[in-house]
Amino acid sequence: MVTLKGENIYLRALEPEDLDFVYIVENDEQIWEMSSTQTPYSRFLIKQYLEHAHKDIYEVKQLRLVICSNDDAVLGLIDLFDFNPTHNRAGVGILIAEKESRGKGYGAEALELITKYGFTHLHLHQLYANISEDNGTSIKLFEKKGFNKVGVKKEWNLVKETYKDEFLYQLIYVH
Numbered sequence: 271m272v273t274l275k276g277e278n279i280y281l282r283a284l285e286p287e288d289l290d291f292v293y294i295v296e297n298d299e300q301i302w303e304m305s306s307t308q309t310p311y312s313r314f315l316i317k318q319y320l321e322h323a324h325k326d327i328y329e330v331k332q333l334r335l336v337i338c339s340n341d342d343a344v345l346g347l348i349d350l351f352d353f354n355p356t357h358n359r360a361g362v363g364i365l366i367a368e369k370e371s372r373g374k375g376y377g378a379e380a381l382e383l384i385t386k387y388g389f390t391h392l393h394l395h396q397l398y399a400n401i402s403e404d405n406g407t408s409i410k411l412f413e414k415k416g417f418n419k420v421g422v423k424k425e426w427n428l429v430k431e432t433y434k435d436e437f438l439y440q441l442i443y444v445h
Contacts, residue, residue: 273383273386273387273390273391274335274383274387275383276379276380276382276383277379278339278340278375278376278379279337279338279339279340279345279376279379279380279383280338280340280383281335281336281337281338281348281380281383281384281387282335282336282338283323283324283335283336284320284323284334284335284336285320285336286317286320286321288320288336288344289313289316289317289320291336291344291367292316292319292320292347293311293313293316294367295347295365295367296310296311296316297310297311327350327353327392328353328355331351331352331353331354332349332350332351332352332353333349333350333353334347334348334349335347335348335349335384337364337366337376337377337380339376344367345366345367345368345371345376346364346365346366346367346368346371346376346377346380347364347365347367348362348363348364348365348380348381348384349361349362349363349364350362350384350388350392350397351363353392355392357395358392358393358394358395358396359394359395359396359397359398360388360392360394360397360398361397361398361399361400362381362384362385362388362397362398362399363399364377364380364381364384364408364411372407377411378411378414378415381411381412381415382415385397385415385441389443394443395442395443396440396441396442396443397417397440397441398438398439398440398441399412399417399438399439400423400436400437400438400439401436401437401439402427402429402434402435402436402437403422403434403435403436403437404434409437409439412439412441413439415441416441417439417440417441418439418440418441419437419438419439420438420439420440421437421438422435422436422437422438423435423436423437423438
């Protein structure tokens with residue numbers, strides 16, 4: 271699909287072979303803060319998730335795609351979540367897994383591709399992102415891609431006994 275192919279990366283559906291990668295990502299405690307995860311996932315549960323990953327976004331209200339470099343290296347994940355076809359909106363989340371792959375523009379390209387896909391194929395009116403106040407990298411990325419900060423959820427997330435604000439960013443499709 272041309273919409274999901276960029277200059278340096280492409281986005282693809284999850285495959286059974288992604289089990290180990292997803293297992294590592296979902297069990298990385300440093301990432302739990304972003305995903306509101308509090309417990310580890312078993313390989314069994316992730317295998318079950320992968321077996322159902324082919325289901326339509328209209329049925330499960332989410333879409334997770336793998337971010338791959340043009341030489342097929344797995345770089346990360348990008349998600350559309352809370353898909354709402356009635357109001358034509360969805361949340362978007364992104365993760366570049368390896369620190370060595372961050373800061374090279376892969377996240378920006380993936381966000382651009384998923385935005386184009388959402389507006390073109392899913393006919394979304396808007397995308398939104400929830401970003402922790404101290405996630406400067408994500409704030410910079412989403413602002414660079416045209417998302418606007420529209421709200422602050424005060425003391426929204428409890429992280430290591432400290433409440434942190436969460437920012438709400440939106441990108442509204444302009445016809």
